[in-house]
Amino acid sequence: xxxxxxxxxxxxxxxxxxxxxxxxxVAAIYPITPSSPMAEHVDEWAARGRKxxxxxxxxxxEMQSEAxxxxxxxxxxxxxxxxxxxxxxxxxxxxxxxxxxxxxELIPCVFDVSxxxxxxHSLCIFGxxxxxxxxxxxxxxxxxxxxxxxxxxxxxxxxxxSLETCVPFVNFFDGFRTSHEYHKIELLDQxxxxxxxxxxxxxxFRDRAMSPERPITRGxxxxxxxxxxxxxxxxxxxxxxxxxxxxxxxxxxxITGREYHLFSYYxxxxxxxxxxxxxxxxxxxxxAIDYLNQNGQKVGMISxxxxxxxxxxxxxxxxxKTVKKIAVLDRTKEPGANGEPLYLDVKDAFYxxxxxxxxxxxxxxxxSHDTTPAQIISVFNNLAMPEPxxxxxxxxxxxxxxxSLPEVEEIALGGAGMFQAKFYGLGAxxxxxxxxxxxxxxxxxxxxxxxxxFSYDSKKSGGFxxxxxxxxxxxxxxxxxxxxxxxxxxxxxxxxHMYDVTRGLQKNGTFLLNTIFDDAELEKFMPNKxxxxxxxxxxxxxxxxxxxxxQKIGLG
Numbered sequence: 001x002x003x004x005x006x007x008x009x010x011x012x013x014x015x016x017x018x019x020x021x022x023x024x025x026v027a028a029i030y031p032i033t034p035s036s037p038m039a040e041h042v043d044e045w046a047a048r049g050r051k052x053x054x055x056x057x058x059x060x061x062e063m064q065s066e067a068x069x070x071x072x073x074x075x076x077x078x079x080x081x082x083x084x085x086x087x088x089x090x091x092x093x094x095x096x097x098x099x100x101x102x103x104x105e106l107i108p109c110v111f112d113v114s115x116x117x118x119x120x121h122s123l124c125i126f127g128x129x130x131x132x133x134x135x136x137x138x139x140x141x142x143x144x145x146x147x148x149x150x151x152x153x154x155x156x157x158x159x160x161x162s163l164e165t166c167v168p169f170v171n172f173f174d175g176f177r178t179s180h181e182y183h184k185i186e187l188l189d190q191x192x193x194x195x196x197x198x199x200x201x202x203x204x205f206r207d208r209a210m211s212p213e214r215p216i217t218r219g220x221x222x223x224x225x226x227x228x229x230x231x232x233x234x235x236x237x238x239x240x241x242x243x244x245x246x247x248x249x250x251x252x253x254x255i256t257g258r259e260y261h262l263f264s265y266y267x268x269x270x271x272x273x274x275x276x277x278x279x280x281x282x283x284x285x286x287x288a289i290d291y292l293n294q295n296g297q298k299v300g301m302i303s304x305x306x307x308x309x310x311x312x313x314x315x316x317x318x319x320x321k322t323v324k325k326i327a328v329l330d331r332t333k334e335p336g337a338n339g340e341p342l343y344l345d346v347k348d349a350f351y352x353x354x355x356x357x358x359x360x361x362x363x364x365x366x367x368s369h370d371t372t373p374a375q376i377i378s379v380f381n382n383l384a385m386p387e388p389x390x391x392x393x394x395x396x397x398x399x400x401x402x403x404s405l406p407e408v409e410e411i412a413l414g415g416a417g418m419f420q421a422k423f424y425g426l427g428a429x430x431x432x433x434x435x436x437x438x439x440x441x442x443x444x445x446x447x448x449x450x451x452x453x454f455s456y457d458s459k460k461s462g463g464f465x466x467x468x469x470x471x472x473x474x475x476x477x478x479x480x481x482x483x484x485x486x487x488x489x490x491x492x493x494x495x496x497h498m499y500d501v502t503r504g505l506q507k508n509g510t511f512l513l514n515t516i517f518d519d520a521e522l523e524k525f526m527p528n529k530x531x532x533x534x535x536x537x538x539x540x541x542x543x544x545x546x547x548x549x550x551q552k553i554g555l556g
Contacts, residue, residue, distance in 0.1 A: 006187040009443030009450065012151045012178035015185065016112045016171065017041040017086070019155035022052055022190050023110070026059045026083040028072035030091065033125050034175040035114040038086035053190055053197060070095035077107045078218075080209025082202075084109060088175055089116035092131045096138060099168070103139025105218065106237055108162040108205055111140070112155070113172040114179035115279070115331075117367045126368030127175030129279065129331040133341050135170060139234070141241050142308040145173040146282040147479065148183035153256050154305065156193045157248040163201040165241050174280040174331075176368050177479060181280075182436060182452040184443040192255050196248065242311035249305070262311055263318040267300025268293050270322045273383040276346055277329035278304035281364065281371040283477040287413040288373035292380060298322075299380050304342065312349040319357075325383045328361045329394075339391065362392040362405075369395050372480045374408040381408065410504075412484040415474055421487040423467040424495050427456060431491050435467040442471060451476040464499075485509065491546070493517070496526060502533045511539050514546045 010018075017038040020027075027046075029039035039060070046058045059081075063069040069085050076083040087095060092113055102109060115132050117124040132142060143158045145151045151173050158171040173179060210216065222230065242262055249260040266282075267274065267289045275285060282303035292299050302318055319326075328347075330340030338344065343361030350356040362379065365371045375394040382388045382405050391403060398404040414420065425431025432454045439452040451470045457463040468482040484504045489512040495501055496513075505511065511534065517525055522543065534541055 006189070007184055007443070008187045009182060009184045009440045010148065011037070011180050011182050012145075012148045012173050013037040013114060013180065014041055015148050015152040016114075016155050016173070017045075019152065019188065019193075020084050020086075020110065020112055020159070020171075021045055021050065021058055022193060023082060023156075023159040024052060024058050024084045025054070025056055025081045026061065026073075026076045028061045028063055028069045028076065028083060028085050030063050030066045030069040030085075030087070032066065032088055032091035034116060034127065034179045035086045035088040035091070035112070037179070038112055038114070042086075053194060066091035066094040067098075070098035073109065073111075074098045074102055074107075077102065077109055078210050080206045080211075082109070082205070084112065086112045086114075088114045089118055089125075089131045093118070093134060096135060099135060099138040099140055101219075102168050104234070106166040106234060107208075108166050108168060108201075110155075110158045110162055110169045110171050113170055114175040115172045116175040124367040127177055127179070128366045128368065129172075129174075130333070130366075132170060132172045133332045133334070136308055136341065139167075139238075140308070141165075141167050141169045141238075141245075141306070143169055143171050143245065144278045144305055144307055145171075145178065146278065146280050146303055147477070148178060148181055149185040149258070150260075151178060152185055152188050153252055153258060154249065154260060156188065156196070157245055157252055157260075160193075160196055160248045161241065161245045163205065164198070164244050165237055167237055167241050177280040177453070180454060181479070182439050182443075182450070183476070184448075184450045186256065188252075188256065196251055238309045241309050242306060242314055245306050246314065260305065261318065262304075262306040262314045264303045264305065265300060265318045265320070266303065268298040269320060271298045271300035271320050272322055273298070273325045273327075273380055274300040274302065274319070274323050275327045275329055275376070275379055276302045276304065276342065277331075277364075278307060278342070279331055279365075280479040281329070281331070281376070283479040284371055284373050285376045286477055288376035288380070291373065291411070291413055292377065297380070307342070310345050310349075315346070315349050316353065323357050325388060326357050326359045327379050327383055327388070328359065329364050329379065330361065331363070331365045333363055333366060358388065360388045360390040360392070362394060363403075364394045370481045371395060372410060372483065373413050374410045378405045378408045381406070410483045412506075414470065414476065414478045415472060417474075418470055418472040418476070418478075419487070420482045420485045421467075421469040421489070422482050422485045423469070423489045423491065424499065424501055425465045425467065425491045427463040427465050429465075429491060432456075432465055432467055435469060439469060448472065449474060449476050451478070453481070455481060488512070490514065493525070496530055502530055502539075505533070505537065505539060507537045509537070509539055510542070512542045512544065515543050516545055516547055 043060045118130040158169040328343040393403040443450040453468045487510045491514045493515040
């Protein structure tokens with residue numbers, strides 16, 4: 001009898017923490033945006049007495065820095081406890097020295113990372129792949145997910161493969177865009193993954209723990225005649241990783257009904273142009289690919305899941321033989337390099353291929369810069385040129401070094417019957433919290449699919465917020481901001497003069513304004529361009545004085 005599907009409305013952080021809790025006995029934590037909620041969930045579940053796969057409550061230890069958390073992880077692993085941590089950005093960089101040691105000693109473990117920008121010319125708390133790319137030389141394997149559902153489905157593969165291969169994993173997904181995106185997804189529970197856990201691998205890990213009963217020399221200093229030889233001794237472990245990960249992705253695909261591979265292809269079987277990328281933009285790319293293929297083009301995409309070790313064999317097997325041109329998209333910047341990391345890896349993979357395709361590279365989405373299907377279409381347009389631009393950028397206008405591709409007009413590609421809403425608010429005014437509740441209520445109590453994403457400025461409390469909600473009868477893959485809403489709510493009347501709050505509001509749409517003015521005062525206050533937009537697009541306008549109501553019923 002088929003197992004009944006269970007659905008949950010959660011964000012990527014909760015999905016990763018949910019699976020990691022199953023496989024962990026100790027979590028050494030230190031908070032850093034946007035990974036902190038993972039540790040908070042684990043701490044809360046442990047306080048409630050939730051059990052892991054072995055019937056134990058996870059021991060949560062908060063340290064005084066990320067370097068301390070990494071040291072605690074290393075020590076706990078040496079003592080034979082299955083241990084994890086959650087981090088991002090500069091916090092992940094502080095863990096690098098311990099990561100070299102954990103990988104060098106071939107100790108299985110998983111770090112969950114909500115990938116985030118690194119401070120360079122300025123601090124940026126938002127998401128891209130700069131932090132994980134700075135760790136690719138540590139010896140950690142790297143598994144990437146592109147959506148909240150993928151995080152739920154694939155995080156287990158990192159834990160299972162680490163236990164079997166003894167190679168530690170960074171399990172990462174896009175900070176904010178996936179970590180903080182609420183989505184209605186199918187739940188993976190402990191009984192689903194329990195049959196995949198082999199106790200022989202757990203016992204092997206326990207037997208390697210430091211113990212006076214099993215004396216062992218570890219953490220030595222070596223001289224030239226031995227170090228090089230011993231450093232190469234890890235090769236067979238890394239050679240085994242791709243096949244092991246592919247095996248577990250296959251097993252998880254059987255459980256979930258969703259197919260996953262190290263390199264997952266999507267698009268036309270006879271595509272002549274394709275893109276290769278990883279992370280949340282892969283779902284936006286699917287919408288662009290569907291649109292182009294429905295309009296007579298032949299394009300496709302490979303979403304990269306196992307980034308390290310990079311399996312050339314599996315990549316080449318996933319690429320259709322008809323492909324003539326490839327664009328590789330990196331969500332990072334490496335100044336001074338001959339291209340970004342994924343681009344260079346892909347170019348190297350095709351080095352010996354007969355009639356190899358033309359390969360160009362580009363950058364996108366740094367600092368959580370929104371990546372839309374229209375931007376992906378511009379990449380395919382570039383590939384259609386006789387000489388496609390290389391080392392390009394999308395989503396920005398670069399008028400200094402002219403790397404940017406021509407912009408393509410945004411189009412609504414979310415699918416028929418999708419309802420889209422935007423809520424403009426002030427940080428800590430309750431807008432975001434209320435929308436999180438709304439999406440959970442609708443997701444958990446109706447058959448609707450739902451998605452919610454919250455964009456803030458870096459001031460957070462007291463700063464600008466915009467909530468982007470989508471609801472529909474089919475799964476939602478629009479991993480970008482709402483650009484063509486059916487409904488807009490503006491909770492701060494001053495925003496009418498400060499921001500283009502009506503932008504993209506569809507014809508016959510609805511606008512709700514929270515204001516302290518009566519009709520006559522509002523008519524004087526409201527900008528003429530806003531009134532004109534309402535009239536030309538037949539917008540239904542509602543007003544509410546929520547401040548007065550809140551005072552009347554005693555809300556803060």
